[in-house]
Amino acid sequence: MKYLKPWWSDGGGLLHLTILLSLAELRVDLDLDLYLLLPPRTLPGDELLLPGGPTSPAYALSPFPASGGWGRADQLHPKGRELDPAAPPEGQLLREVRALGVPFIPCTRVDAWLVHSVAAGDADGAHALLGAAAASSSGGVGAGVDGGSQAAPGGSGDPRADPSSPLAAGEEEKAPAEPTAQVSDAGRHATEENEVLRAVDHSFQHEENEQRASTQKERQLQQINQGENKIADKPAWELEKTTESSQERHQNGTDTSLSLEDLFQLLSSQPENPLEGISLGDTPPLAASINDGMNSSTHYNVNCSQAISQDVNLHEAMLLGPDNTFRRDPIARTSQPQEPFLQLNSITNPEQTLPGTNLTGFLPLFDNQMRNLTSQDLLYDLDINIFDEINLTSLATEGGFDPMLVSQLFEEPDSDSGLSLNSSYNSTSVAKSNSSLSLCEGAIGYSTNPEDLESLPRHDLEGAVGGYYPESSKLCHVGHRSNTNFHADLAFQHVLHNHTYHSSALESTSEPLSWPGESQKMSRYLNDTGRNLSRDERHAKALRIPFTVDEIVRMPVDSFNSMLSRHYLTDMQVSLIRDIRRRGKNKVAAQNCRKRKLDVILNLEDDVCNLQAKKETLNRERVQCHKAINMMKQKLHELYHDVFSRLRDDEGRPVNPNQYALQCSHDGSVLIVPKELVTSGHKKENQKGKRKSERRN
Template sequence: MKYLKPWWSDSGSLLHLTILLSLAGLRLDLDLDLDLYLLLPPPTLLGDELLLSGGPASPAYALSPFPASGGWGRAELLHPKGRERDPVAPPVGQLLREVRALGVPFIPCTRVDAWLVHSVAAGDADGAHALLGAAAASSAGGVGAGVNGVSQAAPGSGGNPRAAPSSPLAAGEEEKAPAELTAQVSDAGGHASEENEVLRAVDHSSQHEENEQRASTQREKSLQQKNEDENKVADKPVWEAEKTSEPRNERHRNGTDTSFSLEDLFQLLSSQPENPLEGISLGDSPLPESTNDGMNSSTHCNANFSQAVSHDVNLHEAMLCPDNTFRRDPVARTSQPQELFLQLNSPLTNPEQTLSGTNLTGFLPFDNQMRDLTNQDLLYDLDINIFDEINLMSLATEGGFDPMEVSQLFEEPDSDSGLSINSSHNSTSVTKYNSSRSVCEGASRSRSDLESLSHRDLQGAVGGCYPEPTKLCHMDHRSDTHFHGKFAFQPILHNHTYHLQPSALESTYESFSWPGKSQKIRHGYLNDTDRNLSRDEQHAKALHIPFSVDEIVQMPVDSFNSMLSRYYLTDFQVSLIRDIRRRGKNKVAVQNCRRRKLDVILNLEDDVCNLQAKKETLKRERSQCHKAINIMKQKLRDLYHDVFNRLRDEEGRPVNPNQYALQCSRDGSVLIVPKELVTPGQKNENQKGKRKSERRN
């Protein structure tokens, strides 16, 4: 990551230059740089090794929130905290001069940088002087007005929606940007002399700022009036100009393309006498002499770059550009997909062939630090946008697009495939991914395998490390504004180690529709690794379902339906996904059911034990009661006999207990009654009591 450190961190500049953006910048224009910049996360998320701008003392900056006053207004570099001017920030003009002196193509990666360079290159006196004046004011401790709408006003950006979250400016002020940009773009007719003036003005001190600004403003106004009729197209907003049917390079040739690109910057820099970039060729297309003559006209300026490198392209096109010239034509774009990616891949082994047929070896006078950057790192960082711009799943359905080619394009002998190098933003770990070799095996795969190979970038969760279901950011990575950050900077632990043999794949593909037979089949062909996977996981892997089984099963029904609708899935895949979900749900339900059933059984067993214990207790209590009753009966009998032994009749003879009985009356008195006079009811009760007592005994 050392190559991503700020170039001159000591100065605390906003400007930073990376090899990635330098190399990519050869083909990308300003808006894409901004786009890349906007893709970058806050420095705090990346740690000290990935400071985006500024140095340790000023890791980040914010634009002044002050509203524009009369066009561009002025800008100063502020700390994000406190809205205070950064005391360590050098003048912007000084920074630009340093860039030019170092002879490295300056790629504006921050908004202030972008606008500065844009305004300078476009010959915008107001904008340039506003910025330069802001820089001077910044160095002098002054306070200026802010530049508004930088994010949306980026040339050719078309209003990058991702700019909004990252912009420190108020939304209302950002809306002014397109109009302001239009004004600036319309003036970007390439006034080389004016640009030189502006560049020279960069070197001026703050004391000369106002005079120079006024002079530039006057020149700018005059030139604006002069070229007003010639740049009708440029009066349109950039995003509207993008929609015109006129090809981009045609507009370049016509001198109507006013968007600023790195080539503009390069030419701007190379126009300086001391610029070491002087004389560097941009490509096979013969550069007009204006490349070195200081850009005498806007026509030359734009025509040169249109022939060498197209302007205002996105990274997608940059990746797909087969030659040195960007093509807006989708047919041309898709006609040579392999060459396009191979072109990006080629620097891995031969950086000088980065631009095929283009003599760019001298373009970038990389210093040693920059040379340390490996091409894998470059590709890796570029890959962030590869997946942002390229919907492989959609491309896979287009005719003429062979996902296998894509996979091969990213291949290199000693590194991971291009599809998997995106798995982590840590460029140093790129070489750790060695799963790309198996992609080569796809040459012998079945058609179904090839068709679904493009999903591999998304299917890593299947059989691998599954992301949390709540982090289904990839469900709609095109619309999720948070996707880029997560996707780019969170390591996605894709597992690309599984690769079914063609026979196994076919067997799985054929058997997945018959679950009853699949289990028998799967054990016949699966290797040890695949046996660790469940059947659904194997099926999902075979059909390249871009989701893990856990995701399919656990995601909410809304997300599930949204997933099915947003992704291009074949009927087979949809059916399989639904089956997986159904089976997964049922599997969990069965487990719960059996768990509950087991709990019920255990509870019943506990109840039985409890009831048995209670029964025993009751038995013991009953036995104790019987014993007590018998004791009482025995005592009663003893008392009965004792009473009769003591009784005497009128003649003094003992009373026979068989003829008489004791009867208790209601008033508590005890009477001696002959048994013949005992009522039948009393007899029955007495007999029942006797029988019961006999049975109990």
């Protein structure tokens, strides 16, 4: 059981933000929700550690092995206090959600249920969600747009209504702190975003909606601040108008998007509401729901790993309709990856993170986020770090395909670190860390939203990108495009490249998740300028390349060529794609090369150390040998003199050792031989030995 650090774990209201965003996306786009909320690289058996910031609770999500899915709510157990004892039990919005009367679903519960529902075949649930989404797109979900809350903003909801909730028992609630400051802070964020998004959404401007949207926003903000709990039934056109007037909302810093209460209300009002019967402590309904789904539709009878892909299909069915021009590659259909390819949205912009989660302080922040999540904005990249580039692209979009503008972009002095393949710089070391980086890096997807298509000039669609994958330049939605076939390719490629050098840097880039601030590499992309796209990524955006840099680089050559042939790409696009691929490959090669060189250096250093140690050992042995030899010489010398001291010649006189020498014969006898004879004999023996050796040769 390991703990996974959530990517939004920079504390504060991110947990609540995630909840709200998830609920908001339920309304519009289920797959977005999954993409957004599925914890990256989370596997059954993992325990997800949700953020435990100073104002948000953290929970551990345990898998529910009985149903093969993710944990029931009653298996959620608080972990946050273990990490942060000072953390209050739950935030204001959670209390508000609980007070709605619908079964309370914490953030992780929503995630778990979504996975469970779709993956395990809860067709009803999926249909309900789709219905909600469809109704939303057609304006039928207008109910509750006001953002009114059924719960008292002060947390009047009974947190103990659901005994199974980990939040329920005996947890005190923290009162909102400094709502005014929170609101102003959120407003400042909204202003900053508005300035950027104004250019981005230039093509989406509808002046006639601005006034109404502004009025709505003001009203909603007022309701939020005053804690109004009523849910207004809004007509369909109003919701749609809200959707279309996202840009205007950005400008005003307020929003008319659905509140979480409305979303819950919406979900609860569905006749086949998948949430029915699902309570935190009510397991059988969940299981029944799953079983029903499996029985009612084999279409959803997919395993958990297929859920995401299936969800993409649902999304397409919802957004495009039967007569859309969007074409899915049949090969891609059949080659859906069997393993969950979890991606995350850039929705958790660190810059938008606020520590406070009190109601009045947080809702404006949520409001800001919701602006980016409603309708077509839901598909937008929320990372304002790239808005400058998007802006350029937007200009290109609006004014056609301006080569000058593109060339200017290409000539911009900012030569940020080129590619970012990670995205699997999955962070850095993946091995330690991982790839497709978050925050859009290396995983730039493109929307198939027909609204985006409508907003684009026709010649753009035909000339620049091709007719099959029209994407909005404003989009940086991770994994939104149905490139799941390529995900399999990526995985396969990753395996294939295992025989090559496994660069930690590469691994890190391959990591689908990078914790903000964790990697130095990350800081490089998320610098002070807020720029997080590499040069090639920006160029790709500028030229409206319908593929991510990561795809382009990692795709097998066959897939790459077929991809180029399948899409109508301009020469400039093809050239850029090939350059991106070449540079990406070379970057990886350079990383491998450096790693290899470093390893060689390290190995050489090790060899040097080993050889030095061996040399010292040999030196010591040599000294020992010298000592031993000297001792033996000394003993021999003493023995020699001892023998001669005892020898006497025929006349009884001592034998001079300088004139005679001792010589041992073959039969063991010792002879006293004059040294002249010994030396001459040695010479003769040496000559004989030489002759013998010469004969042998």
